[in-house]
Amino acid sequence: MKVNTKKVSFVEPLTLQSGEVLHGFDLMTETYGELSDAKDNAVLVCHAFSGNHHAAGKKDGEKKPGWWDELIGDGKTIDTKKFFVVALNNIGGCHGSTGPANTENKLKQHNGANFPEVSVSDWVKTQKLLADHFGIDCWEMVAGGSLGGMQALQWGISYPDKVKKVAIIAASSKISTQNIALNEVAREIIRKDENFHNGDYLSKDVSPKKGLKAARMLGHITYLSESNMRKRFGRRLQDPENKIDADVNYEVENYLQYKGEQFANTFDANSYILMTKAMDSFDPAKDFDNDLVKCLKTIQAKLLIISFDSDWLFPKEYGVEIQMSAIKAGINSSYIELEGDYGHDSFLFYSEQYSAALKNFLNSNG
Amino acid sequence: MDNTLQQIVLNWIPSQSKVIDFGCGDGVLLKMLSEQKSITGYGVENDPDKINACIINGVSVIQQDIDAGIHNYKGMGFDVAVMASSIQCLRKPRDAMKNILKVANECVITLPNFGNWELRLGILNGKMPSSAQLPAKWYETKNLHLCTITDFEELCCEESFVIKKQVYLNRKGKSSWLANRLPNLFAAQAVYLIG
Numbered sequence: 001m002k003v004n005t006k007k008v009s010f011v012e013p014l015t016l017q018s019g020e021v022l023h024g025f026d027l028m029t030e031t032y033g034e035l036s037d038a039k040d041n042a043v044l045v046c047h048a049f050s051g052n053h054h055a056a057g058k059k060d061g062e063k064k065p066g067w068w069d070e071l072i073g074d075g076k077t078i079d080t081k082k083f084f085v086v087a088l089n090n091i092g093g094c095h096g097s098t099g100p101a102n103t104e105n106k107l108k109q110h111n112g113a114n115f116p117e118v119s120v121s122d123w124v125k126t127q128k129l130l131a132d133h134f135g136i137d138c139w140e141m142v143a144g145g146s147l148g149g150m151q152a153l154q155w156g157i158s159y160p161d162k163v164k165k166v167a168i169i170a171a172s173s174k175i176s177t178q179n180i181a182l183n184e185v186a187r188e189i190i191r192k193d194e195n196f197h198n199g200d201y202l203s204k205d206v207s208p209k210k211g212l213k214a215a216r217m218l219g220h221i222t223y224l225s226e227s228n229m230r231k232r233f234g235r236r237l238q239d240p241e242n243k244i245d246a247d248v249n250y251e252v253e254n255y256l257q258y259k260g261e262q263f264a265n266t267f268d269a270n271s272y273i274l275m276t277k278a279m280d281s282f283d284p285a286k287d288f289d290n291d292l293v294k295c296l297k298t299i300q301a302k303l304l305i306i307s308f309d310s311d312w313l314f315p316k317e318y319g320v321e322i323q324m325s326a327i328k329a330g331i332n333s334s335y336i337e338l339e340g341d342y343g344h345d346s347f348l349f350y351s352e353q354y355s356a357a358l359k360n361f362l363n364s365n366g
Numbered sequence: 367m368d369n370t371l372q373q374i375v376l377n378w379i380p381s382q383s384k385v386i387d388f389g390c391g392d393g394v395l396l397k398m399l400s401e402q403k404s405i406t407g408y409g410v411e412n413d414p415d416k417i418n419a420c421i422i423n424g425v426s427v428i429q430q431d432i433d434a435g436i437h438n439y440k441g442m443g444f445d446v447a448v449m450a451s452s453i454q455c456l457r458k459p460r461d462a463m464k465n466i467l468k469v470a471n472e473c474v475i476t477l478p479n480f481g482n483w484e485l486r487l488g489i490l491n492g493k494m495p496s497s498a499q500l501p502a503k504w505y506e507t508k509n510l511h512l513c514t515i516t517d518f519e520e521l522c523c524e525e526s527f528v529i530k531k532q533v534y535l536n537r538k539g540k541s542s543w544l545a546n547r548l549p550n551l552f553a554a555q556a557v558y559l560i561g
Binding site for chain 1 (some may be wrong): 384406408414417418420421422423424425426427428429430438439442443
């Protein structure tokens with residue numbers, strides 16, 4: 001598989017939905033496979049809340065491959081022998097694209113807590129500019145899970161004739177009240193970290209790692225299902241040799257401590273807040289008199305909506321809601337419900353049925 | 367679904383209409399209808415392999431158990447609902463019929479006729495019969511409520527389901543004189559347009 005990681009810079013000012021202007025921005029990108037001469041084999045994969053441009057393959061020294069490695073690669077679900085796959089880190093992120101922790105920001109006023117609010121449609125707008133950069137007029141498919149699925153949906157709405165297929169996985173057209181509530185608890189945990197300093201921690205050369213870690217631990221529970229946690233950890237006690245913290249009793253505690261720690265070392269607190277805010281405010285129907293049917297009528301692409309039974313963060317009712325509105329709107333849309341072994345995180349992992357659905361959708365005509 | 371049957375359904379369904387096919391199988395009928403009559407079609411299916419076949423065929427499909435879900439499609443502007451050879455598989459066929467007619471103005475139903483002479487002979491022989499339309503063994507059939515043409519038409523009469531059109535097909539899937547003369551005995555399959 002041909003992998004190409006590069007930072008793409010855009011010099012033109014970008015007006016965000018909030019009205020604020022970014023005076024140029026960078027996107028960290030990674031591509032897999034090769035773009036055909038006709039440039040008609042391109043697939044965009046949009047990352048979820050904490051994802052980034054590294055979607056597939058394993059780099060030297062890496063323990064784990066990219067976030068969608070189970071599905072992207074030579075001969076895999078999204079076959080890189082056939083398709084040119086583009087992944088990127090969205091603006092506001094913290095993995096090389098312009099964001100609150102990016103000290104190379106053109107304007108200092110956009111550092112840290114001063115970074116403007118971004119929205120899902122802002123991301124899609126920058127992804128369109130990225131498509132133009134690659135000379136891609138129309139995506140064969142835009143796909144994503146969770147917050148990535150929201151971007152895929154937004155693509156169909158924002159650029160109806162620039163995408164043929166849209167895969168919305170473990171996502172919704174707006175998140176649940178419970179989900180907003182959970183996001184707010186996570187943000188509050190971060191804000192209450194003594195090192196947060198109202199988001200201005202970079203200038204003080206500290207990082208609210210404790211808050212980030214605890215927020216991620218809470219988040220992680222919501223990404224898994226009760227049955228998955230039961231099967232994976234049960235009530236087994238943690239081996240004293242490998243305790244990450246002296247207070248840990250159970251394996252599940254150790255796991256969350258470890259995951260939280262790891263996350264806090266690589267993620268930025270302002271990005272966390274910004275990304276979850278973007279997720280909370282996503283509601284494309286808002287621009288269409290709060291009528292999702294009217295909103296979906298703008299879509300020309302074919303939709304594939306996949307929900308997972310074990311997902312309680314984005315329950316399947318939200319997938320059904322998009323499907324039912326799509327039927328009312330009379331647009332081409334399919335809905336599939338899979339059990340999923342991993343709760344909300346199921347979208348990240350290969351399963352035969354999941355892979356077949358996505359692969360057949362991507363390779364279907366028209 | 368064989369050719370004659372497909373042709374009948376194709377003739378009955380108006381161009382540009384919005385169609386829902388309950389138990390759409392591999393989606394071939396919907397694909398044909400969208401190619402030849404420019405319909406907007408959706409299939410409802412619960413078998414993962416058939417759902418995949420629909421996706422390959424480029425047909426919109428919704429994964430759902432029909433028994434649980436017909437009423438969900440009310441008020442969605444469907445002109446025609448199709449239920450091909452699946453009514454006898456439902457837990458409550460009468461309620462399903464009532465619901466289907468609330469989903470769409472008209473409904474195309476195809477039905478294997480359990481009154482066909484071949485099947486009657488099977489019963490006389492003391493065994494659960496099988497035929498081209500009903501190939502499965504008794505222990506693995508999905509059919510829960512098999513009926514004869516007479517049974518079905520009686521139900522339509524009782525429930526005031528108006529049979530607008532009907533065609534009776536013989537064992538070869540053709541509309542024959544004999545099958546239309548004495549359908550309950552000679553038809554292997556019936557196709558109805560109900561409103």
